[in-house]
Amino acid sequence: MAVRLFLCSVRTGDPAVGKTALAQIFRSDGAHFQKNYTLTTGVDLVVKTLPVPDTGDSVELFIFDSAGKELFSEMLDKLWESPNVLCLVYDVTNEQSFLNCSKWLEKARSQVPGTSLPAGVLVGNKTDLVSRRVVEAAQAQEWALGQGLECFETSVKEMENYEAPFQCLARQFHQLYREKLEVFHALA
Amino acid sequence: MRKVDLCLSSEGTEVILATSSDEKHPPENIIDGNPETFWTTTGMFPQEFIICFHKRVRIERLVIQSCFVRTLQIEKSTSKEPDSFEQWIERDLVHTEGQLQNEEIMANDGHATYLRFIITSAFDHFASVYSISAEGIAVSNLS
Numbered sequence: 001m002a003v004r005l006f007l008c009s010v011r012t013g014d015p016a017v018g019k020t021a022l023a024q025i026f027r028s029d030g031a032h033f034q035k036n037y038t039l040t041t042g043v044d045l046v047v048k049t050l051p052v053p054d055t056g057d058s059v060e061l062f063i064f065d066s067a068g069k070e071l072f073s074e075m076l077d078k079l080w081e082s083p084n085v086l087c088l089v090y091d092v093t094n095e096q097s098f099l100n101c102s103k104w105l106e107k108a109r110s111q112v113p114g115t116s117l118p119a120g121v122l123v124g125n126k127t128d129l130v131s132r133r134v135v136e137a138a139q140a141q142e143w144a145l146g147q148g149l150e151c152f153e154t155s156v157k158e159m160e161n162y163e164a165p166f167q168c169l170a171r172q173f174h175q176l177y178r179e180k181l182e183v184f185h186a187l188a
Numbered sequence: 189m190r191k192v193d194l195c196l197s198s199e200g201t202e203v204i205l206a207t208s209s210d211e212k213h214p215p216e217n218i219i220d221g222n223p224e225t226f227w228t229t230t231g232m233f234p235q236e237f238i239i240c241f242h243k244r245v246r247i248e249r250l251v252i253q254s255c256f257v258r259t260l261q262i263e264k265s266t267s268k269e270p271d272s273f274e275q276w277i278e279r280d281l282v283h284t285e286g287q288l289q290n291e292e293i294m295a296n297d298g299h300a301t302y303l304r305f306i307i308t309s310a311f312d313h314f315a316s317v318y319s320i321s322a323e324g325i326a327v328s329n330l331s
Contacts, residue, residue, distance in 0.1 A: 003210040003211070003212075003230055004230065005230045005231045006230060006231030006232040007231055007232075008231070008232050059231075060231075062232070084231065084232070084313050173231070173313075176313055176314075177230070177231070177313075177314060180228075180256075180312060180313065180314045181213075181228065183255070184213075184226055184228060184255055184316045187255055187286070187287070187288050188223065188224040188225070188226060188318065
């Protein structure tokens with residue numbers, strides 16, 4: 001079987017942690033399916049198709065990217081109604097940006113009606129700035145685990161590991177789909 | 189005239205468009221008369237499908253069996269081609285844990301050649317539709 005799933009992800013985090021850079025590098029790696037849009041609302045949308053390993057299925061990832069400071073403006077409320085998954089980004093050299101992730105997560109989850117919380121990933125960026133690192137990987141890992149998020153570290157500058165968080169989002173979403181199919185079968 | 193279920197592939201009805209397709213759960217499952225099969229959306233909303241009767245019908249009662257559908261809009265057309273749809277019915281559905289949604293709608297002015305179902309929002313990332321039955325009469329053939 002080959003299903004193409006459609007996934008809407010909202011990326012959030014403090015300004016200047018590298019959210020936009022992460023999306024830019026992800027879109028520009030030369031894959032066939034890359035399609036770029038700029039919404040007139042000032043939100044940037046990156047669309048990309050990711051195959052889910054060992055399934056024949058693929059996930060079309062719609063990543064809405066926005067500057068942290070304007071994220072909860074009225075203009076974007078609609079967008080926030082039901083993201084499927086979240087991508088929280090912080091800067092490993094900026095402790096406040098990491099601490100603020102819980103604030104972003106809480107806000108994001110309060111937007112989602114009902115009980116099904118969106119899954120997601122936590123991404124620590126700027127690992128190339130080794131001497132300035134203040135947020136340790138273990139510390140981020142521990143917090144992420146407690147929140148049900150998977151944890152990644154990247155260096156957009158060095159183009160390291162930038163695809164892993166997105167592949168993880170696609171895998172998580174595919175898993176949600178399979179779980180829901182089981183529910184649908186059970187109710188039939 | 190005989191009242192029949194107009195939404196059956198065995199009556200010549202077809203689903204001519206659906207915005208999601210998992211080949212294991214195709215939109216034809218909505219009108220196959222089998223309550224065990226379903227069509228599932230594959231991510232994001234709105235989602236829609238269009239049912240073509242291939243004749244003029246008058247619908248008196250609709251029953252929709254689904255899961256996780258929150259807001260449903262139904263439009264209808266009386267044209268020969270699938271165009272000129274007009275808003276017909278809008279419903280907010282309730283989710284009951286562990287049960288299918290069974291939405292019954294008594295229809296006014298049910299003249300149609302096509303129906304367009306739009307799921308504008310859902311209670312989950314995905315929603316499914318098991319069956320739609322449209323009780324009514326076949327009025328005339330399209331000439």
